[in-house]
Structure formats: C-alpha cells, structure tokens
Amino acid sequence: MRPSLRHAAQRVLAVWDDEAGEHAALPDAIAALRVILVKPTAAPRPTGPRKPRESTKQQQVLALLRRPEGATVAQITSATSWQAHTVRGFLAGSSYTVYRIAEAG
Structure with a gap:
C-alpha cells in the first residue's frame, strides 16, 4: 500500500x-x-486527428448532410432537438462545410 x-x-x-x-x-x-x-507523468497523447465519437448529434447532422438530397434546417432540428439558431451556428462553424449550388427542379 x-x-x-x-x-x-x-x-x-x-x-x-x-x-x-x-x-x-x-x-x-x-x-x-x-x-x-511527485506527480506521475501524463501518458503521451496520440497525434493527428481524433477518431470521432459515435452516436453524437454531430454525427447525426453529418449523416443527414451526406445524403444526396442533403438536409434542411427543419430536418436537422427535428433529428437533434436543437433550436434553428443552434443548427445554423453548427453549420457556420463546421470544418466540414462544403458549399454548392444545386440545380432547381
């Protein structure tokens, strides 16, 4: 002991x-x-990008956005229980943002 x-x-x-x-x-x-x-030395942290956690709201949003039809703010709020301003903030601050113009109709 x-x-x-x-x-x-x-x-x-x-x-x-x-x-x-x-x-x-x-x-x-x-x-x-x-x-x-004497404090024990901390274990070295792995370098590079971390593996994303599974079953998070962020993962839910990304899955919706990866669909060919994408997702509306209303669909994302329904899936995550976030407010619309939270969805817009997530999209604005996301490092996964890709913009494109879709053809109408």
Missing part, C-alpha cells in the same frame, strides 16, 4: 524534531515524501 502524504510528512517531522539530534533517517524520510509529491 502506498503511504499517505500525511504519514510521510509526520515521519519527516518526527525525524526532524528528534531531541537526540539523530537526523540519520532524514534522507529516507525526505525521499519517501518526494515519492508521494
């Missing part, structure tokens, strides 16, 4: 306050305290 910070600090203080002046155990007590205080 890993010693607690409180236990390690008490050990350092006990050695420090030793009336006999025997501080021979101080280096070990300090080393134990340092082990507890």
Whole structure:
C-alpha cells in the first residue's frame, strides 16, 4: 500500500524534531515524501486527428448532410432537438462545410 502524504510528512517531522539530534533517517524520510509529491507523468497523447465519437448529434447532422438530397434546417432540428439558431451556428462553424449550388427542379 502506498503511504499517505500525511504519514510521510509526520515521519519527516518526527525525524526532524528528534531531541537526540539523530537526523540519520532524514534522507529516507525526505525521499519517501518526494515519492508521494511527485506527480506521475501524463501518458503521451496520440497525434493527428481524433477518431470521432459515435452516436453524437454531430454525427447525426453529418449523416443527414451526406445524403444526396442533403438536409434542411427543419430536418436537422427535428433529428437533434436543437433550436434553428443552434443548427445554423453548427453549420457556420463546421470544418466540414462544403458549399454548392444545386440545380432547381
């Protein structure tokens, strides 16, 4: 079991306050305290684009937009329960935006 910070600090203080002046155990007590205080290094994060999460509203919207007929704001609001202004904001800020002019009729 890993010693607690409180236990390690008490050990350092006990050695420090030793009336006999025997501080021979101080280096070990300090080393134990340092082990507890040192933060573990974070695992390296993968580089490059992240894999998109599945079953998100963003994925729902993208699936609708990938259809040959595309999607209206009303269809997207119905599928996501978003307000129309949220859909427009999503489309305006999306890095997936592709614009084209469709032929009428």
